[in-house]
Amino acid sequence: VAGEGPLAGQMEGARLLGWLSRDALFEELRGAGVLLFPGRWQEPFGLLAIEALAQGTPVIAMEGGGIDEFTDAGCVVVGLGDVDAMASRLREVWQDPRRMEALGRSGWELVRERFSPETLGERLERLYERVAVG
Numbered sequence: 184v185a186g187e188g189p190l191a192g193q194m195e196g197a198r199l200l201g202w203l204s205r206d207a208l209f210e211e212l213r214g215a216g217v218l219l220f221p222g223r224w225q226e227p228f229g230l231l232a233i234e235a236l237a238q239g240t241p242v243i244a245m246e247g248g249g250i251d252e253f254t255d256a257g258c259v260v261v262g263l264g265d266v267d268a269m270a271s272r273l274r275e276v277w278q279d280p281r282r283m284e285a286l287g288r289s290g291w292e293l294v295r296e297r298f299s300p301e302t303l304g305e306r307l308e309r310l311y312e313r314v315a316v317g
Contacts, residue, residue, distance in 0.1 A: 185211060212238040216283060217276055220244035221269060228252065233298060236290030241283055243272050253297065257290015 184191070185200045185208060203211065212218065218235035225248035232242045233253060242258045244250055245265065254260050259276060261268035276283050296302065 209238060212240050215240050217273060218242045219269065222247050222263060226250055233294060237294040239287040239291045241276065241286035241290055243269055245269065253293060256293035257286050
C-alpha cells in the first residue's frame with residue numbers, strides 16, 4: 184500500500200510503503216500484478232489508475248466519477264463500495280495470467296492513444312479555440 188493516511192493502521196497484512204517519489208511509484212506499479220483502485224467517492228478522474236495502466240499494470244476499480252474516461256480498456260470495474268466483488272475479480276484475474284497480461288497491454292495502448300502529450304495537446308488546443316471564438 185503506497186501513501187499515507189488515517190487508514191494505514193487498518194491495513195493488516197499489507198506491506199506499507201509510505202509516501203513514494205514519482206519514480207519509486209512507477210517502479211512499484213510496473214512490478215505490481217494488479218492495481219486495486221477502491222474509490223470511496225466520485226473520483227474526478229483517477230490519475231493513479233492511469234499511471235498504472237501506463238506501466239502496463241491492469242486495474243480493478245470501483246465505478247463512479249471520472250474513471251469512465253478510461254475503464255474501457257485494461258480495467259475490470261465493480262460497483263462502488265462492493266468490496267466482495269473487488270476481491271472476487273482480483274482472484275479471477277490473478278488466476279488467469281493471460282487475461283492479466285492482455286488487460287495490461289490493452290490499458291497501456293489506451294493510455295498511449297488517448298492520453299499521450301500529443302493527443303492531450305490537440306484536445307486542449309481545440310478547446311481553447313472554441314472558448315476563444317465564444
